[in-house]
Amino acid sequence: MTGRALRLACLLAVAGSLAYGANLTIQGVNRAEFWAYRDNWATHAEDKMDLNLKYGDLNGGLGLFLFEPSQPWTAAKKPVRLFDYTLAYSPKQLEVLYGKFFQTFGKGLTLRAYSDDDFRHYKSLHGLRGTAHLPYSTDVVLLGARLRDLFFQEGTYKLMNATDTTDQVLGADLSSRPFEWSGLGARYVRVNRDSTKDVTAKAFTELYGGNVAAAFGPFDLYGEACQRLGTKAGFPGGRDKGLGYYLSATAAFSGYSVVGEYMDYDRIGFPTGVYHWNDPPTPIKSGVALNRGEDEKGFGVIATATPWGTLYLEGDYGRLYKHKDPNSGVVEWEGKSRYSLGDAWTFEAKFNHMVQQNVELHVLSRGTDRPTVHVNYLVGEHTLAFEGEYDFVTEKRDDSPLDPDQEYHESALTLSYGYGAALLFTVGWQYVDKKLDIRYAGEQSWPMFEVVWSITERNVLRARVGAERGGYTCSGGVCRLESPFNGAKLQLISRF
Amino acid sequence: MRFARLSLVLLFAAGLGLAAETEYEQASDFTLKDVTGASVTLDSLLEVGPVYMECWDLPCVNCIAELDALMPVYDSLKERGLQIVALSVDKPSDEARVKAFVKSKKWPYICLLDAQNEVKKAYGIIIKPTAYLINQKGEIVYTHIGYKKGDEKKIAAEFLKWLPETPVEEIPAEEDK
Numbered sequence: 001m002t003g004r005a006l007r008l009a010c011l012l013a014v015a016g017s018l019a020y021g022a023n024l025t026i027q028g029v030n031r032a033e034f035w036a037y038r039d040n041w042a043t044h045a046e047d048k049m050d051l052n053l054k055y056g057d058l059n060g061g062l063g064l065f066l067f068e069p070s071q072p073w074t075a076a077k078k079p080v081r082l083f084d085y086t087l088a089y090s091p092k093q094l095e096v097l098y099g100k101f102f103q104t105f106g107k108g109l110t111l112r113a114y115s116d117d118d119f120r121h122y123k124s125l126h127g128l129r130g131t132a133h134l135p136y137s138t139d140v141v142l143l144g145a146r147l148r149d150l151f152f153q154e155g156t157y158k159l160m161n162a163t164d165t166t167d168q169v170l171g172a173d174l175s176s177r178p179f180e181w182s183g184l185g186a187r188y189v190r191v192n193r194d195s196t197k198d199v200t201a202k203a204f205t206e207l208y209g210g211n212v213a214a215a216f217g218p219f220d221l222y223g224e225a226c227q228r229l230g231t232k233a234g235f236p237g238g239r240d241k242g243l244g245y246y247l248s249a250t251a252a253f254s255g256y257s258v259v260g261e262y263m264d265y266d267r268i269g270f271p272t273g274v275y276h277w278n279d280p281p282t283p284i285k286s287g288v289a290l291n292r293g294e295d296e297k298g299f300g301v302i303a304t305a306t307p308w309g310t311l312y313l314e315g316d317y318g319r320l321y322k323h324k325d326p327n328s329g330v331v332e333w334e335g336k337s338r339y340s341l342g343d344a345w346t347f348e349a350k351f352n353h354m355v356q357q358n359v360e361l362h363v364l365s366r367g368t369d370r371p372t373v374h375v376n377y378l379v380g381e382h383t384l385a386f387e388g389e390y391d392f393v394t395e396k397r398d399d400s401p402l403d404p405d406q407e408y409h410e411s412a413l414t415l416s417y418g419y420g421a422a423l424l425f426t427v428g429w430q431y432v433d434k435k436l437d438i439r440y441a442g443e444q445s446w447p448m449f450e451v452v453w454s455i456t457e458r459n460v461l462r463a464r465v466g467a468e469r470g471g472y473t474c475s476g477g478v479c480r481l482e483s484p485f486n487g488a489k490l491q492l493i494s495r496f
Numbered sequence: 497m498r499f500a501r502l503s504l505v506l507l508f509a510a511g512l513g514l515a516a517e518t519e520y521e522q523a524s525d526f527t528l529k530d531v532t533g534a535s536v537t538l539d540s541l542l543e544v545g546p547v548y549m550e551c552w553d554l555p556c557v558n559c560i561a562e563l564d565a566l567m568p569v570y571d572s573l574k575e576r577g578l579q580i581v582a583l584s585v586d587k588p589s590d591e592a593r594v595k596a597f598v599k600s601k602k603w604p605y606i607c608l609l610d611a612q613n614e615v616k617k618a619y620g621i622i623i624k625p626t627a628y629l630i631n632q633k634g635e636i637v638y639t640h641i642g643y644k645k646g647d648e649k650k651i652a653a654e655f656l657k658w659l660p661e662t663p664v665e666e667i668p669a670e671e672d673k
Contacts, residue, residue, distance in 0.1 A: 025522045029620040052618055054524060092539075102612050104588050112588070114612060133527055137535040177533040213533065220595055248592040252599030259596045281589030302593060304600060309564075338557070343645045346557070378644055421623075421642035457639055460622055477589070495620030 025054045030494045031117075038487040043070040044155070061086035063100060065122075065150075067157045077156040084126070095131040100124050103143060105173040105187040109226035109244050109268060109293075110209040112279035113147070119475035120152035123277070127168060138176040144168050149275045155483045160275040167192035167204075169277065175211075183213030185224075189278075191271060205230040205270045207278065220250040226278070228268045242267030244280060244293065255306040262299045266323060269293035282477040283318040286352075288330050288359060289477035295322045298330075312338040328358040348374040360472050360481075362399040362438075368392065383418035400438055408434035410469075424452040430469045440469065440484065458495040464488065520635035523628065524618045528583075528608040531595045536608060542632050545577020546658045548651070550627035551616055553586045554593060559625035562643035563603060569652045570604060576659040580605040585616045585624075627651075631658050 028051035035044040045068045053060040063084035069077050086099035103125055105111040115122045127145025134140065146168050149160035168191075175185040189207040211224035228242035244265040251258050261283050269276045269292055282289040283300025290296050298320030305313045314336040321329035332354040339347045350372040357365045372389040391410040398404065414428040430446040448466025455461055470484035525538045541547050548566075552559030563582055570580050582603060584594050588611040598607045610616055619628065629638035629651075638654045640647065 023522060025524075027521070027524070027618065027620060029617065029622070050617060052524065054522070102614075104612060107591070108588055114588075115617075133535055133537075137529070137533060139535065175533075180532065180534075183533040215532065218599065220592070220599075222592065250592050250596040250599075252596045254602050255600055257596035257600035259592050261592060302596075304597065306600070383644070454623070454641070457641060458620070493622045495622060 023055075026496075027052045027054075028496055030492075030496070032492045032494075034490045035485075036488045037485070044068070057089055057091045059086070059088040059090055061088075061099065069156060076154070076158070080150070080157045080159070082150075084124070093133040095129075097129045097131075098127075100126050101129055101143075101145070103129065103141065103171075105141075105171065105189070106175075106185055106209060106211050106224050107222075107246050107281055108279040109224055109246060109265075110187050110189045110207040110278050111169070111171055111173075113277065114279075116475060116478075119473075119478065120157075121475070121478060122148075122150040123275075123279075124148050124150075125169065136176055136178050138174070141171070141173040143171045147277055151275075151480070153480045155485075164271075165193060166271050181215050183211070183222075185209075185211040189270075191277075207268065207270060218252050220248075220252075222246075222248045226268050226280075228270060230267075230270065240267065242269075244268035246281060257302075257304045259302045260299070261301075263296065265293045265296045267294055279477065282320060284320055284330050284332050285316050285318055285334060286332060286354065287474035287477055288320070288332070288354075288356065288479060289474070290320055290322055290328055290330065290359060292477055295324055296320055297323055310340040312336075325358070329355075330357070330359060331355045344378050346374075346376040346378075348372075348376075350374075359479075362397055364396040364398055364404075365394075366396075367394045381420045383416070385416040385418070386414070388413045397438065406434070406436070408432055408436065422454045424450075426450040426452075428466075430467075432469070439471070443467075443469075443484065446484075446486075460493045462489075462491040462493075464490075520631075520637050523630045523634050523636050524615075525634075526615045526618065528610055528615065531584075531598050531607045531609065536606060538630070538634070541579050541581070541606070542630065542634055545579055545660075546632060546655070547579045547581055547630045548627060548655065549581040549583055549630065550625050551583045551585055551610075551619075551621045552625055553584060554590060554597060556624045558643040560601075561645070562625050562627070562647065563605065564601070565643075565645070565648040566651065567604065569648055569655070573652075573655055573659060574604075576661075578655055578659055582607045583610050583615060584608065585610050585613055585621075587611060629654055629658065 028049060030047065030049040033046040047064065047066045049064040051062040065080065065082040067080040069079065084100040086097060086101060088095055088097040102113045102115060103111060104114060113123045113125045115124065125143065125145035125147060127143065129141065129143040129145065132140045147161060147164065151158050151160050169189060171187070171189040173187040177183050187209045190204060192204045206229045207226055209224065209226040211222065213222045224246045226244040230240045230242065232238045232240045245263065247262045249260045263280065263283060265280050268278065270278055276292050278293055280293050283298045298318065300316070300318035302314070302316045317333045319331050332352070334350065334352040336348070336350040341347070352370040355365065355367045360366065369392040370389055372387070374387045375385065377384040389412050393408050393410060395406045396404055410432045412428070412430045414426055416424060416426040418424040428448045432440060432444050435442050435444060446467035446469045448464060448468065450462065450464040453461045465488045467486040468484060470482040472479060473482050523538065527535055527537045530536050538547065550559065550563060552563060566580060570578060582605045584607065586594050591609060591611065594609065623641055625643050627640045628636045631637045637658060640651055
């Protein structure tokens with residue numbers, strides 16, 4: 001750039017800034033964590049910072065992610081250092097964005113890139129996105145981006161698609177509400193090359209989808225379908241088709257509601273492998289899924305009632321199984337009631353029953369019956385809370401030939417004291433009444449103590465000392481085996 | 497080059513000066529769908545009056561209690577332009593449950609779906625419930641974190657500070673134009 005042009009640009013920028021009168025605003029969140037393991041004094045430091053900058057119609061974002069485990073590093077456990085940026089121009093009804101972003105099309109049958117801080121799972125897109133907000137609540141999204149799947153598992157972060165050989169994702173989505181009672185959507189996603197080993201000349205995956213929605217008085221209906229055209233791996237290759245449907249119907253009256261969901265997914269997962277960029281819903285309330293988008297069929301029903309203001313009742317039933325493997329499936333039902341007595345007391349009782357077959361690796365079947373009670377007492381600025389659960393577990397494993405059938409009980413108790421919104425002390429204890437070498441490495445007791453201190457409205461410090469049982473946990477259909485932990489954790493979340 | 501540097505310094509100073517003039521934090525604008533599928537922007541809501549935006553989700557008992565408790569407050573102040581936004585940060589797969597729950601509650605609020613947590617992140621929301629009162633200049637003038645019975649009186653007192661004495665005429669929604 002010549003000096004003259006630079007001067008002109010600077011003048012224009014100053015003039016524009018003053019004339020426009022726009023303020024530069026900077027906001028952000030930082031989550032800093034430090035873990036110390038008691039067994040070997042290993043440590044793990046983590047920091048995730050997201051900054052948002054806004055100046056008139058210009059938006060910027062900076063993201064920093066640092067994961068620093070102590071040495072010795074291994075192929076599985078090593079530092080992760082990521083720096084992201086986003087630049088967006090977003091005048092009214094339009095946005096053009098370059099950089100990191102998250103995007104879901106419909107219910108996620110064709111595309112779902114999201115971040116789940118609680119579960120430490122970040123599926124992001126990096127590229128260009130254009131969004132137009134048109135009349136009749138019509139939104140058009142066009143994108144071209146590369147994918148990144150960062151996932152916390154077995155005490156470390158893994159880039160799930162580190163060996164990804166696919167091209168960038170190209171996608172288009174249209175959603176509209178032409179009438180107040182209706183909704184329509186159409187979408188298309190394409191990824192070139194399923195695998196470098198694919199011998200098909202045109203090796204790509206395409207997903208077509210659409211949805212319709214209607215609302216009549218207390219009733220809501222929603223239906224979404226997706227078709228996948230992929231390529232078969234290996235010789236002689238060829239095209240591979242998949243289909244998926246999601247249907248939901250709700251009825252809601254004053255104090256009462258019923259939701260029914262039905263889903264059938266057959267080979268719509270893309271790309272293939274351990275990570276998927278579409279993420280269809282699961283009917284299982286606790287978030288368990290079988291074979292995300294590849295081979296799942298199921299339904300769920302939830303009914304809620306508030307017959308009077310102080311009483312809340314909820315019943316859920318969910319069932320999920322594979323088309324091609326009748327020995328794999330999940331059934332869950334739960335009953336919950338909550339009752340408030342005056343301003344001070346709240347009682348909650350819950351019973352959850354779940355049977356999982358061939359969901360967890362090496363576990364042929366696992367059945368749990370879990371009664372839970374929760375009592376909350378509030379007086380002035382003081383809150384006392386107690387929660388207790390006692391699980392009856394039956395498990396059949398294929399990697400424990402001497403004792404494949406196991407019956408045991410897991411219990412968890414927590415007692416909390418809170419002072420206003422500023423301080424919360426919790427004492428917890430998890431216990432299993434049988435020595436389980438494979439599942440819990442022979443450990444039976446996990447006590448812990450935690451303090452959460454809201455230093456200011458913008459800074460929350462959480463300190464935890466003790467042990468955590470770990471185990472198989474799921475969120476929104478994504479599951480992992482959580483490693484047991486014994487040591488200290490310190491977390492500071494700051495908003496600025 | 498000297499002139500260019502000076503211009504840049506001026507630009508920076510102007511930016512800082514303008515930013516420093518503002519006593520309150522500026523609320524980020526957003527575009528989200530409500531539970532009926534209509535697009536809603538913060539700017540369009542602020543044309544009508546101040547906005548009290550509460551972040552909630554289905555498992556958050558205190559969030560739901562706060563939104564229940566604010567219903568009579570809203571009824572008495574909506575004529576004066578108060579708008580309450582119930583910002584659901586539930587997962588997209590829970591959308592049907594959220595819609596049914598909101599309908600069964602008969603909340604008169606604007607119920608928005610922030611399934612991607614874009615607004616939650618932009619506002620740096622750490623704890624649920626967290627609620628912000630945004631005045632018509634787009635400034636966050638009050639933040640309320642947590643909820644216990646009786647807090648609605650404190651929140652109502654804050655509303656009164658930022659509402660006009662006389663009722664405002666409702667501005668028609670974009671789709672009605």
